[in-house]
Amino acid sequence: MSDDDKLVTMANQIGRFFAPQKQAEPVAAIETHLRRFWDPRMRAAIVAHLDQGGAGLDDAVRKAVQRLKEGPGLT
């Protein structure tokens, strides 16, 4: 598995957990999880993957990564 493939798999796993939850809007919950648990390099890598088309990212995850890109704290 390439690094990008691995990150996409991991991000989609997160997305699939949050999709059916009640407490938070899934996109926001996915974004929060990525911010709280992914090192800035990993976040930058998934954003770069999105910039290249975001192949393989589920819809909600794609939106969450877009918010990561637009939000603060990305190095």
Next chain:
Amino acid sequence: MSLVHEIDYGTPASRSAEQVTLTIDGQPVTVPAGTSIMRAAMDTGIQVPRLCATDSVEAFGSCRLCLIEIAGRAGTPASCTTPVAPGMVVSTQTERLKQIRRGVMELYISDHPLDCLTCAANGDCELQDMAGAVGLREVRYGYDGESHTRQEKDESNPYFTFDPSKCIVCSRCVRACEEVQGTFALTIQGRGFGSKVSAGTLADDFLSSECVSCGACVQACPTATLSEKSLIEIGQPEHSVVTTCAYCGVGCSFKAEMRGEELVRMVPYKGGQANHGHSCVKGRFAWGYANHKERILNPMIRESIDQPWREVSWDVAIDRVASEFKRLQHHHGRLAIGGITSSRCTNEETYLVQKLIRGGFGNNNVDTCARVCHSPTGYGLNNTLGTSAGTQDFDSIEEADVILVIGANPTDAHPVFASRMKKRLREGARLIVIDPRRTDLVRTPHVEADFHLPLRPGTNAAMLNAIAHTIVTEGLANEAFVRERCDMDAFEHWAEFIVRPENSPETVGALSGVSPEDIRGAARLYATGGNAAIYYGLGVTEHSQGTTAVMGLANLAMLSGNMGRRGVGVNPLRGQNNVQGSCDMGSFPHELTGYRHISDDAMRGTFEALWGRKLDAEPGLRIPNMFDAAIDGNFLGLYIQGEDILQSDPNTAHVVKALKAMECVVVQDLFLNETANYAHVFLPGSTFLEKDGTFTNAERRINMVRKVMTPRNGGYADWEITMMISNAMGFPMNYTHPSQIMDEIAQMTPTFRGVSYALLERMGSVQWPCNDKAPLGTPIMHVGGFVRGKGNFLVTEYIPTEERTGPRFPLLLTTGRILSQYNVGAQTRRTGNVAWHPEDVLEIHPHDAEQRGVRDGDWVKLDSRAGGTSLRARITDRVAPGVVYTTFHHPETQANVVTTDYSDWATNCPEYKVTAVQVSPSNGPSEWQREYGEQAERSRRILKVAAE
């Protein structure tokens, strides 16, 4: 210093609340109803002579030495089997009793060798003591008893001998094996004078028997019949120190019995609040690694991993670490280095490593081996209940009516707690086991699971959903508890999900391979059987849905109201001795001590103020992320304290690639482990016997670790080595004792606020939270309310792992541990424990073996998408068709060559428990294994030069 003597009361304590007053030898005494006269006498300081009685087992009444007289009653009853009664007047010493006792002792001694001066038990022999106590002066029957002269010693066990010539057939060993350990390996063979202790096998030796070498029999033996070989070799100890075992997460207390700085034996401490005087083969006997010839005692460096090691002084080694780490940060940035704390080291040592990384390295690239075992426990329990830890103390199991064990094999991995579990089961508690394998607990002497759900690996979340579905749809939920204690919006949303047909036992039964009726039966028993307690292990966490399954367990406990009192709860059985502690101490990259996120400015600011350094607010790399970053070329230096990531982490080829990509790998350990083959600096560590500190066990219990010998590495405990690195990196640390580190932990951590060495010395141990609200600690969590406020039901949708079987890889591999070996085996492989497990083997079902032409004992090749290895096959129906199982204790096998990169969605905990594999006949070790072995041998070359 002197020996720590513990009073033996002769019989176990009564738990009755009712008090009874009687008179013994003229002294009034008040004890709980049900107490034996022997124990009541001991309470007043009167020791009635005895041989077959000891307070770890129930009274037996066979030796006829503890007789007493009771006013108004005829005869001379045994004080061990006679309970106290109100107003009873007891005499323990009369002319008649003296005569009887002397007569009994004469009979014993007439058949016992009188080699006391050369006997291993000389000075610690109850028979000798009792001969003195009864005033034995002659033996009218002579000393040439028939049974003691020509009997051979059984020396088959690596650690203790059985000398039948010295046996007085008191049955204490047999009863300890039954009552304390629950193995029932021993018996009394024959009758009358011909009675003898037997291991019950054809060979009639301990090693070939079902004996698990826990040492309970040795502990119970009143003579030298069962003696530690180390005691025979060295002699009686002269002082002892109470400390904590460094093996599993049970955290047993032991007396390290010493002669000078030489360890004579480890004896389980009755006052230990986790083990209450019991032990297993590892803690009791497998400590020989501390003095093993392969232990590295001098620091070593090398420029590249192709070179041999060069011994250097501590100054040179520490300077090399600091200069290399500084160089890497100078050229590649602040985030280019990191470290791994050890769950084998103390809380204080773990705290210092994360402090070094956050304050000294200036980043949060710190993680711990809990990443690869129980990280989902932290996330899962925190988000449902509010605390990243188990809910109960071990004693709680005494009030459990139903015990649900899922993904855990306690008789192998947590044996001392398993003995208590089995005792409760023998008392009548009901048992549900959810595990792909038929573990020993499913059917063991006098214990049989009501339900064993042998589910297909990877379907835990679905199974827990099906159990919850049954409870909800059959109206078995504890609605009052849920309404009072839980968030109702969350519950209703979850309930709507759980009643869907996809979660029914029928649907889940089809995908998990378990009978729907058994799922329903287990659910009904869990929900309606009284106090129900869940115990789980890595079979739950080490999955791509590990966190989801932990949440599923919390959901079940809340749904059934099994929270917040004794006998219930959700209890992770932690793997290594200080997994709980290493997590508590802020070892994860995203949080500081007490599970507080690094992004919390106010909290982080308190650490910045104390440490005098600005801390990074961003989470750092987790261990698997470190490997990926290393291969990417932006993570180049790693300080590893007490962990062998190469052998223990999944996808070995990937780990090797990552280690090879780094420029400075620093390994601090006892031995040149597999990771050290790819290291540039080796710092020799210290054993648990060589340091002070604390470990925190699976029940949140903080236990004292006490130094009994000088560190053999030149005098440095591991916390002192970390301090040297920190000081060389320009981040000063000046602690002079671990108690000062604990004071800082307490100052900075709300849940540890009340913890101090003074409190631990006074209490023996304490369970966190320990603070103003709970100054003596917290045995049971969530009493009266959840830590997070309202309990939070989370939807646990089953999502199959992406690791799938198919034509190329049709079987599922799951991995685990066995009793005699521990984790990567670095310690236990260097002890006599190899007698039980000299190599990893592959368990395979007869059906799968026959299809492949594999016979028992054959070499087989085990291949997955990640890699392959070879090992011997063991054909057994313990595993289901389609499932194979092995352990990862031996580097010659490297089971993790086969496991994959898939991991838990929330925490990156690797999915060790599900790997699609193929098994085929093989002629022996694979090419990869041969090459690996040669590389390891080359890498371990040491140039013996004088220290600089």
